[in-house]
Amino acid sequence: MLRRARGFFQATIRPLGSTAMRRLLPILFLLLLSCRGKEAPQPVRPLAGAAKGWNVVLLTVDTLRADRLGAYGYQARPNSPGIDAQLASGITFDNAMSQRASTWPSLASVLTGLYPSGHGVNENGYGFPDDLPTLPKLLHAAGYQTGAFLSNMCQANHQGWDAFACSGGQDGKDIRRALEWAHGLDPHRPFLLWVHLFGAHPPYYNGGDGAEAMDPGYQGPLGPRKKLLDPVMTKPIALDARDVRHLDALYDAAVQGSDRISGALLAGLRSASRLDRTVVLFAADHGEELYQHNRYLYHSCSVYQTTLHVPLGLAAPGVIAAGARVPQVVELIDVLPTLLDLLGVAKPAEQHGKSLLPYLERPDGRRRSLPAFSEYGSSTIHTVLQDHWKLVHNPDGISPVCIPDAPPNHYPIAREELYDLSRDPGERENLAAREPAKVAELAGLIQRRFAGLKNRVRQQKVPEKLQEELKSLGYVAH
Numbered sequence: 001m002l003r004r005a006r007g008f009f010q011a012t013i014r015p016l017g018s019t020a021m022r023r024l025l026p027i028l029f030l031l032l033l034s035c036r037g038k039e040a041p042q043p044v045r046p047l048a049g050a051a052k053g054w055n056v057v058l059l060t061v062d063t064l065r066a067d068r069l070g071a072y073g074y075q076a077r078p079n080s081p082g083i084d085a086q087l088a089s090g091i092t093f094d095n096a097m098s099q100r101a102s103t104w105p106s107l108a109s110v111l112t113g114l115y116p117s118g119h120g121v122n123e124n125g126y127g128f129p130d131d132l133p134t135l136p137k138l139l140h141a142a143g144y145q146t147g148a149f150l151s152n153m154c155q156a157n158h159q160g161w162d163a164f165a166c167s168g169g170q171d172g173k174d175i176r177r178a179l180e181w182a183h184g185l186d187p188h189r190p191f192l193l194w195v196h197l198f199g200a201h202p203p204y205y206n207g208g209d210g211a212e213a214m215d216p217g218y219q220g221p222l223g224p225r226k227k228l229l230d231p232v233m234t235k236p237i238a239l240d241a242r243d244v245r246h247l248d249a250l251y252d253a254a255v256q257g258s259d260r261i262s263g264a265l266l267a268g269l270r271s272a273s274r275l276d277r278t279v280v281l282f283a284a285d286h287g288e289e290l291y292q293h294n295r296y297l298y299h300s301c302s303v304y305q306t307t308l309h310v311p312l313g314l315a316a317p318g319v320i321a322a323g324a325r326v327p328q329v330v331e332l333i334d335v336l337p338t339l340l341d342l343l344g345v346a347k348p349a350e351q352h353g354k355s356l357l358p359y360l361e362r363p364d365g366r367r368r369s370l371p372a373f374s375e376y377g378s379s380t381i382h383t384v385l386q387d388h389w390k391l392v393h394n395p396d397g398i399s400p401v402c403i404p405d406a407p408p409n410h411y412p413i414a415r416e417e418l419y420d421l422s423r424d425p426g427e428r429e430n431l432a433a434r435e436p437a438k439v440a441e442l443a444g445l446i447q448r449r450f451a452g453l454k455n456r457v458r459q460q461k462v463p464e465k466l467q468e469e470l471k472s473l474g475y476v477a478h
């Protein structure tokens with residue numbers, strides 16, 4: 001039909017004068033468009049089970065903001081050539097949301113497909129209920145060899161792994177161990193490899209001295225050292241614009257270091273032929289505030305996109321088309337059902353996430369986003385994002401303690417904060433008073449989403465060893 005329309009277009013305009021042609025052109029253009037519109041849609045290849053028996057590499061990087069990656073439009077520095085290339089080799093989700101800006105609660109949502117209240121790990125250090133199905137347990141039961149090589153959260157109650165090692169913040173060591181494990185695998189059985197890097201977490205070790213090269217001559221209180229950053233995070237020390245510029249450099253240097261380390265893992269797996277018939281999922285647990293709201297450097301207190309918007313990409317050459325982008329809002333809890341669907345492994349009955357297979361099958365399909373939610377420890381604070389509207393809902397007016405020695409209400413969260421991210425991506429202008437109907441609509445979404453969901457939160461004592469680990473790594477106010 002398209003070819004015939006083009007022929008008509010050319011044959012008709014040739015003998016006409018320029019005025020007549022100008023009048024006819026819009027009509028012909030519309031005719032051409034209408035012919036295109038009648039083309040049969042491309043057949044969709046169903047992807048359920050399309051990667052049956054494939055390996056899975058789950059690569060997660062701590063504290064990695066989506067908007068500091070080239071793949072998400074960052075241009076100030078070449079932060080992420082390796083990660084960008086990995087994302088471009090598959091499908092990239094432009095608007096993926098973490099369920100909590102805190103490491104273990106967020107990662108537990110990835111592993112279970114449940115909101116933090118559903119898996120019960122709503123604070124760093126809390127353990128899973130033993131009977132909860134998780135990605136490693138489910139794939140282990142399906143015959144997979146499972147190995148986890150983590151940089152932090154070493155003392156959490158990890159389950160379902162044949163091999164488990166944790167380095168305490170030494171990402172290079174994790175990579176070496178993961179590659180060693182991958183080399184020794186039984187080639188006749190698929191594997192699940194999870195590598196979680198300390199990444200761009202304070203004190204930004206992975207940046208080395210990179211910030212000094214990016215922002216030379218800085219003499220202020222910040223540096224890629226725990227003893228320098230801890231006071232800024234635990235005492236109300238104000239940073240000025242010069243300090244914040246250096247903070248940006250420290251963070252970007254850590255992103256660049258994490259990019260190199262991620263690249264080394266993927267290159268090592270590729271050269272060992274461990275990326276053949278392999279689904280690679282790349283994500284972060286949360287981002288970093290970097291002083292953009294409430295003079296807060298860290299992440300776990302934040303309810304803003306700086307920490308909740310995370311990179312998410314899925315590659316499976318030959319199964320998932322390369323280079324596709326999905327603009328709709330999705331959630332990290334969608335990872336588990338998506339992977340299981342792709343691998344043809346049955347999903348647990350209790351699932352809060354949704355399979356993203358329809359996006360994988362037709363990334364450019366027009367569909368409305370489902371709302372994405374986050375929780376906030378054991379408090380009643382939630383966020384919801386639908387399309388470009390974001391509501392921070394704090395019905396009890398809770399004022400969190402984010403910096404232990406700071407005065408009260410140093411991190412004010414209004415009862416209702418409404419942002420139109422299409423006009424105000426930095427979440428600066430609270431529209432709640434002007435848009436009460438939108439506030440009510442979004443608050444209703446939160447209420448309905450969590451009503452009736454099983455809640456496994458119970459106050460747990462964080463094991464002493466884990467408390468020590470968190471402290472030594474620079475976790476504060478978790």
Ligand SMILES: [Zn+2]
Binds near residue numbers: 063286
């Ligand atoms: Zn984290």
